[in-house]
Amino acid sequence: MDKIKVVLFGFGTIGTGVAKILFNHADRITQATGKTVELIKICDKDITTRRDIELPSGVLCSDAESIFGDPEITIGIELMGGLEPARTFVLRLLENGKDVVTANKALIAQHGNELFNTAQKFNRTIAFEAAVCGGIPILSALSTALQANTLQSINAIVNGTSNYILSQMESGKTSYRDAVSQAQKLGYAEANPAMDVDGTDAVQKLAILAQLGFGANVSWKNIPRLGIESIESIDFRYAKELGYRIKLLAVAERSSGGLELHVSPTLVKGDNPLARVRDAFNAVRVVGDSVGSVFFQGLGAGQLPTASAIVGDVIDTILGRTAITFRTLHLWDSAKTSVAIKSPNEFFGKSYLRFSVQDQPGVMHEISGVLGNRGISIASMIQHEPENKTTEPAVLILTTHEAREGDLLEAIIQLQQLPAVLGKVVRLRVQN
Ligand code: HSE
Numbered sequence: 335m336d337k338i339k340v341v342l343f344g345f346g347t348i349g350t351g352v353a354k355i356l357f358n359h360a361d362r363i364t365q366a367t368g369k370t371v372e373l374i375k376i377c378d379k380d381i382t383t384r385r386d387i388e389l390p391s392g393v394l395c396s397d398a399e400s401i402f403g404d405p406e407i408t409i410g411i412e413l414m415g416g417l418e419p420a421r422t423f424v425l426r427l428l429e430n431g432k433d434v435v436t437a438n439k440a441l442i443a444q445h446g447n448e449l450f451n452t453a454q455k456f457n458r459t460i461a462f463e464a465a466v467c468g469g470i471p472i473l474s475a476l477s478t479a480l481q482a483n484t485l486q487s488i489n490a491i492v493n494g495t496s497n498y499i500l501s502q503m504e505s506g507k508t509s510y511r512d513a514v515s516q517a518q519k520l521g522y523a524e525a526n527p528a529m530d531v532d533g534t535d536a537v538q539k540l541a542i543l544a545q546l547g548f549g550a551n552v553s554w555k556n557i558p559r560l561g562i563e564s565i566e567s568i569d570f571r572y573a574k575e576l577g578y579r580i581k582l583l584a585v586a587e588r589s590s591g592g593l594e595l596h597v598s599p600t601l602v603k604g605d606n607p608l609a610r611v612r613d614a615f616n617a618v619r620v621v622g623d624s625v626g627s628v629f630f631q632g633l634g635a636g637q638l639p640t641a642s643a644i645v646g647d648v649i650d651t652i653l654g655r656t657a658i659t660f661r662t663l664h665l666w667d668s669a670k671t672s673v674a675i676k677s678p679n680e681f682f683g684k685s686y687l688r689f690s691v692q693d694q695p696g697v698m699h700e701i702s703g704v705l706g707n708r709g710i711s712i713a714s715m716i717q718h719e720p721e722n723k724t725t726e727p728a729v730l731i732l733t734t735h736e737a738r739e740g741d742l743l744e745a746i747i748q749l750q751q752l753p754a755v756l757g758k759v760v761r762l763r764v765q766n
Contacts, residue, residue, distance in 0.1 A: 336369045338652055339406045343398065343423055344413035345378035347521040348437060348464075350385045351641030352411060356648075357387065363645065367652045375401055402426040409651055411644060412436040415525060421445050428458045433656070435647040437464035437640055443538035443554040446545070446666035459660040461647035466539045467492055467616040469639030470632040471646070476546040476620070477659050483622025485547045487587040489765070492539040494614035494635035495523045495530035496562050496582045500599075501612040504570045504579065522614045522635040533559035533582065536597040540584040545665060547620070548586060549672035550593055558678045559597040564760055569688060572716060572731045573601050576686075579609040580762065592674035594681045600763040601686050601733075607631075679740030684713065684764035686733050689749070690756040693720070693728040697754040701732070704748050708741040710734050727756050733764055 340356070342349055356363065356373045363371045374393065381394045398419075401407065410427035412434060414420045420441050427434050429452070436442065442449070442462050453460050463473045467490070491497050495517040502508035502516070514531065517523045522530075529535045541554035562582050573580050578601035587594045602609040607629050611617040616634025621627045633639035650656045664670040691697050702712060713733045720726035734742070746759050 335364070338367070338369050338371045338408055339374045339404075340371060340409045340411065340648065341375045341377065341401050341404075341407050342373060342411045342413065343377045343420075344415065345376050345380070345385060345394070346413065346415075347637050348640045348644070349376065349378070349411075349413045350387055351637035352413065352644050353385075353387050353389065354638070355641050355645045357389075363649060366649045369652060371648065371652070374407065377401060398423060402430045405431075407432055409433050409435060409648060411648065412438060412441075413644070414438070415440070417441060417444055421449070424449055424460070425452055428452045428456050428460075431456065431458065433458050433651045434460045435644055435651060436460065436462050437644055438462075439465035439535070439538045439542060443541045446542075447668075450666045453660070459651060459656045461651055461656045461660075462542075463647050464640050464643035466542050467618060467630075467632070468494070468634040468636065469642050470616055470618065470630045470634060471643070472543070472618045472620075472630055473546055475628075475630065476543070477663055480620065480622055480625060480628070483624045485586075485588065486621040486623060487585070488543050488547050488618060488620050489587075489608060490540070490543065490584045490618040491581055491608060491611050491616050492543075492584045492618070492634060493530050493533075493536045493582055494616055494633070495527060496536070497611065497616070498522060498614045499531065500562060500565070500580055500582065503565070503567060506567065506570075517614070520614070521637055531563055532561035533597045536582060536584045540586060540595060540597055543584070543618075544586045544593065544595055546663070548588070548593055549664075549670060550586070550595070550675060551666060551668050551670075552595065552675050556675075557595045557597065560599060562599050564758075565599055565762075566760075568729065569686075569760065569762070572688070573686070575716060576601065576714065576731075576733065577604050578602060578686075578764070579604060581608055581611070583608070583763070583765065588673070589676065589682070591680050592676035594676050596678070596681065596763075598763050600765050603766045606766065679738070679743070681739040682736050683739070684734055684736055685742055686731065686762040686764050687746070687749075688760040689730040689732075690727040691730050692754045692756065693723060694754065698730070700752055700754060701730070701749060704745050704752070705732075705734070708737075708745050710737040710741060710745055
């Protein structure tokens with residue numbers, strides 16, 4: 335039987351999961367490919383820490399240089415994360431005639447153009463299913479089964495860590511800080527968990543989804559993002575009162591002026607399936623003109639769900655399926671950009687606004703005046719009497735009807751200048 339020799343760069347949580355599947359379930363890979371797949375080297379700078387798997391002797395190494403030129407290796411799996419040396423390693427693998435499988439969304443989102451051009455130049459492929467939503471086969475669905483559609487929208491929960499934190503906070507039992515460290519222990523969080531909670535991880539994934547779903551060649555840095563740091567337990571209570579849950583949503587939505595792209599904490603109506611996605615689960619709702627609405631849900635982070643997508647890519651690469659898809663997609667090809675990206679000020683949507691205000695006559699009148707002057711209409715309002723009227727400011731919650739983003743942001747700046755408005759206005763998007 336033919337042997338396929340594979341090398342893995344990065345022996346962290348996900349790398350260990352890939353090694354477990356390749357060593358412990360070699361029969362499955364053989365059955366799928368008709369070949370014997372051998373993981374002959376695992377390269378990591380740390381070769382002393384014990385991992386949760388026994389490796390055959392000689393597999394673990396720290397010298398990447400000796401691997402690139404080895405003609406027997408045909409597939410390199412990059413799981414180091416980060417931009418460098420991951421970018422250089424992937425380029426070296428491609429230049430040396432090896433196909434690449436990677437889970438590195440930062441790398442794809444940042445250097446997709448260079449990497450895909452290099453792969454084409456050397457007649458090689460890059461598979462990256464695990465880069466977005468871990469175990470959910472969303473990239474494969476967008477690039478194959480849903481091809482007959484013009485997509486209308488993608489609404490997605492793409493960051494397991496922030497979804498886990500929001501779920502824990504919503505239950506009222508865990509502090510923000512405890513939830514972050516628990517997500518780290520469970521292997522969901524990035525090496526730098528700030529990227530999970532500030533929306534960076536999510537915009538990088540959204541840039542990849544927008545590229546595959548809409549042909550949008552957009553830099554992740556230009557996608558507006560807001561993280562979950564400004565959300566307080568009080569927001570979950572008011573959201574519940576209004577019939578919503580809070581989720582960090584990544585949105586790509588086609589509208590008359592082009593594609594709206596943003597990542598932001600959003601009040602999602604309780605009967606929307608995205609509202610019911612809890613813990614580290616990810617979910618993607620795709621709406622296409624022929625298929626209608628399709629909903630995907632699964633674990634987007636963690637060892638084996640992510641490894642499942644990576645080994646699936648290894649199998650597709652061996653079978654030649656990756657090459658067929660890769661050739662036809664024109665990924666990160668600026669000449670093939672098929673959609674205009676809308677300027678953030680022109681987005682339209684509903685909002686939730688939380689104010690701390692002095693509880694005195696005329697405050698509502700002033701606030702509604704600022705909004706009304708910009709054509710922003712109030713949809714609902716909540717104010718509960720504070721327990722201690724003399725010491726506590728009042729909390730005022732407003733939701734708005736659809737408004738132009740530029741008008742709303744200007745109104746918020748003006749509202750924050752009103753003497754009766756204390757501190758910052760917290761703004762979340764609202765989606766039904
Ligand atoms: N840190 C990511 C998340 C997993 O929490 O979703 C890898 O993309």
